[in-house]
Amino acid sequence: MISLRHFLAMGGYSFYVWSAYGITFAILSYYAFASIRNYKRLQRRLKKLLAQQPQ
Amino acid sequence: MWLWINKFAAPKNFYQIAGTIIPWTSILCALLFLYGLIGGLILAPPDYQQGDAFRIIYVHVPSALLSMLIYISLAIAAVINLVWRIKLADIIIAVSAPLGAAFTFLALSTGAFWGKPMWGTWWVWDARLTSELILLFIYLGVIALRAAIPLQESAARASAILLIVGIVNIPIIHYSVAWWNTLHQGETLTLTGASLIAPAMLHPLWAMILAFICYAKTIILIRARTEILRREKQSQWIQAFLRN
Structure with a gap:
């Protein structure tokens, strides 16, 4: 079994490999998070507006 | 068929169908990421020339491919929007353009993190890199154009025309590594012939x-x-x- 240190070292390319993966997953997860948050926020706002309106 | 498309394209139906699809695509997405990351980062052996730096391929190639796939889909949506006036097409364009720009940015930045150890430089005015940078500008142009035109219908038409004109850049990106022999390496994947990569590296x-x-x-x-x-x-x- 390969050790964790060996894995993290990436054969000496750790900075480049982890930077590339880091920037990719940072952007993808932020974008997913923001998309869900925007949807929920808008839904909540519209519901509130609707509740204030008479039926 | 036409009826079906029209029905699906009605915002109400699309909204409901999308709502049922989303959980499934999310699960599928998570499983594929899990397999791809384990396979790509742990199971695949280091490349005999590039060592472990080749592992950047697993984020670089998908980003670059998606930057072009999204663009092609948007150009098709633009034609649909101009010809048949389907509202949904413009909605898809409005929400996908920033995502396309994000993938283009990722393709360029992960490429830079790959280029530095392999070529000794973050950036080079190579045909592939330059045409991908132009793609980023086209995406930003579409976003800016939409933001600058207050009337929704005019914004939709202007961005559709820009998307259709910009499609000429896509074949340039795709064939740039074959037309100009510069730093960027050639195609790794082909749908028609054998890919130039071992199965343990290819599957992830x-x-x-x-x-x-x-x-x-x-x-x-x-x-x-x-x-x-x-x-x-x-x-x-x-x-x-x-x-x-």
């Missing part, structure tokens, strides 16, 4: 590509639903939907 790459496609689909569906809510908030069905 396909998994990552599919994971990125699933991710993009999920995000576009979520954002399209948000946009439909925003645009159609006065309509009966949305009010009924929100009430229960």
Whole structure:
């Protein structure tokens, strides 16, 4: 079994490999998070507006 | 067929169908990422020339591919929008352009992190890199154009025309490595012939590509639903939907 240190070292390319993966997953997860948050926020706002309106 | 498309393209139906699809594409996306990351980072052996730096391929190639796939889809949506005036096409364009720009940016930046150890430079005015940078500018142009034109219909038409004109850049990106022999390496994947990569390296790459496609689909569906809510908030069905 390969050790964790060996894995993290990436054969000496750790900075480049982890930077590339880091920037990719940072952007993808932020974008997913923001998309869900925007949807929920808008839904909540519209519901509130609707509740204030008479039926 | 036509009826079916029209029915699907009605915001109400799309909103509901998207709502049922989203959980499934999310799960599929997570599983594909899991397989792709384990396969790509742990199981695949280091490359005999590039060592472990080649592992950047698993985020670089899918990003670059998606930047072009999204563009092609948007150009098709632009034609549909101009010819048949389908509202949904413009909604898809509005929500996908920023995602396309994000993938283009990722393709360029992961490429830079790959170029530095392999070529000794972050950036070079190579044909592939330059045409991909132009793609980023086209995406930003579409976003800026939409933001600058207040009237929704004019914004839709202007951005559709820009998208259609900009499609000439896509074959340039694709064939640039064959036309100009510069720093960027040639094609790794081919659908028609044998790919120039070992199976243990190839399978995670396909998994990552599919994971990125699933991710993009999920995000576009979520954002399209948000946009439909925003645009159609006065309509009966949305009010009924929100009430229960």
